Amino acid sequence: MTASAARQVVISGAGIAGLTAALALAAKGFKVTVFEKAARLSEVGAGLQLAPNATRLLDRLRVLDRLMPRAVAPDALYLQDGTGGKTLLRMGLRDAAETRWNAPYIVCHRADLQAALTAAVREHPGISLRLGSNVVSHEARDDATTVRIDAGDRIEEHRGALLLGCDGVWSARRAAVEHDRSATFTGHIAWRASLAAEDLPQAFQALLPEANSVSAWLGRGVHFIVYPVKAGNVFNFVAITKGRDPGREWSSRGNSIALAAAFSGWHPAIHAVINAAAEQWTFWPLFQIDRPRFMLNRRVVLLGDAAHAMTPFAAQGAAMAIEDACALAAALTGDEADWPAALARFDQERLARVAAVARRGNLNRFAYHAVGPLALGRNMLLRSCSPERFLADLDWLYGYDGTRFA
Numbered sequence: 001m002t003a004s005a006a007r008q009v010v011i012s013g014a015g016i017a018g019l020t021a022a023l024a025l026a027a028k029g030f031k032v033t034v035f036e037k038a039a040r041l042s043e044v045g046a047g048l049q050l051a052p053n054a055t056r057l058l059d060r061l062r063v064l065d066r067l068m069p070r071a072v073a074p075d076a077l078y079l080q081d082g083t084g085g086k087t088l089l090r091m092g093l094r095d096a097a098e099t100r101w102n103a104p105y106i107v108c109h110r111a112d113l114q115a116a117l118t119a120a121v122r123e124h125p126g127i128s129l130r131l132g133s134n135v136v137s138h139e140a141r142d143d144a145t146t147v148r149i150d151a152g153d154r155i156e157e158h159r160g161a162l163l164l165g166c167d168g169v170w171s172a173r174r175a176a177v178e179h180d181r182s183a184t185f186t187g188h189i190a191w192r193a194s195l196a197a198e199d200l201p202q203a204f205q206a207l208l209p210e211a212n213s214v215s216a217w218l219g220r221g222v223h224f225i226v227y228p229v230k231a232g233n234v235f236n237f238v239a240i241t242k243g244r245d246p247g248r249e250w251s252s253r254g255n256s257i258a259l260a261a262a263f264s265g266w267h268p269a270i271h272a273v274i275n276a277a278a279e280q281w282t283f284w285p286l287f288q289i290d291r292p293r294f295m296l297n298r299r300v301v302l303l304g305d306a307a308h309a310m311t312p313f314a315a316q317g318a319a320m321a322i323e324d325a326c327a328l329a330a331a332l333t334g335d336e337a338d339w340p341a342a343l344a345r346f347d348q349e350r351l352a353r354v355a356a357v358a359r360r361g362n363l364n365r366f367a368y369h370a371v372g373p374l375a376l377g378r379n380m381l382l383r384s385c386s387p388e389r390f391l392a393d394l395d396w397l398y399g400y401d402g403t404r405f406a
């Protein structure tokens, strides 16, 4: 293979992982083609949290500046008692993020992050973004990978030195190797809705401790997250409940009566929000990958949800996709002879990192959904501990630089 052909990378999926990988690799001189099956990148989805471990990487890629006008840097994180409505913990976020972790903690709409990444991708001469292009198969050889693309009216073939499977939790690239047994339903559903700031019910406005904040309302087997997006003009709500496996479909219309039943006994102000957004609730079954895997073989690497979809309890889904992408680009040089060792280092580092983050998510779930004496103990602990201790407990997560190991 010639030197220039060796620097061609093919990416399946223009989600958060695929677009970030394209930018990070192009910044190192690789030529990148991104194939996305959707004909257009639409406003589907809702809010995302981006902690400093993600924003410091977006900043280096010059995406953060594009995103900030549409994002919000919350002043604080609140943990609230979902039934009584009382504050259990207030942790200052905005200043702590800048001083302690040297990067902002932000919340935004997923579509705004995707739009900021896409704008940067479109401006980069080394990246070609092809929408309406479904990657239907791949064949990895010793020297390259060939992908087949269904472009609607024709089938195309493209070659790259590397194929990155950034095609999400139900990754077809992963399924082609693992025969579709990888993602399992977690038993949880994320319900998402948003309301314009002026449409927030009065009762909820009165209960919300601070408008410019992330608040997590905790209760028996369920929790409810609230934060502003769209420069503070819209409030994003995520309700996590138990539920049955509805199949592999995202963003279908949810039944707000069932949602209200799952929050029975909760504070009336939360019910006021559930009712106010009644027509809007969408329903997202949460799947996870039990055995994270990056390397399908030496020519095909999975990134983001395709590699390690995890539950959202640590709010790190998008951040892990961004870390994966930047870590891979940091590891790779233009000299293919270095790749086996570089990819092995990348694989080892990222497997350890995503395992630690998934463990943190499991701990959060346990604490958020506790019942009876466990819930009382949790509430006492949250009320008595200093916020400083909670911040220090997050240093390993938010202070991490995904490119340092390379």
Ligand SMILES: Cc1cc2nc3c(=O)[nH]c(=O)nc-3n(C[C@H](O)[C@H](O)[C@H](O)COP(=O)(O)OP(=O)(O)OC[C@H]3O[C@@H](n4cnc5c(N)ncnc54)[C@H](O)[C@@H]3O)c2cc1C
Binding pocket: 012, 013, 014, 015, 016, 017, 018, 035, 036, 037, 038, 044, 045, 046, 047, 048, 049, 110, 133, 134, 135, 136, 166, 167, 168, 169, 171, 172, 192, 303, 304, 305, 306, 312, 317, 318, 319, 321
């Ligand atoms: C439409 C959408 C909306 C979302 N909204 C939210 C949200 O509101 N909040 C939240 O926390 N998380 C949301 N997520 C999930 C979140 O983006 C991911 O958990 C996280 O950001 C990791 O991103 P990813 O790039 O690995 O996967 P994803 O963001 O899922 O991106 C995968 C991309 O690959 C494309 N793709 C799939 N198969 C193929 C194929 N065969 N060929 C070409 N392209 C393919 C998909 O169309 C998609 O664009 C959403 C995902 C999607 C796809």
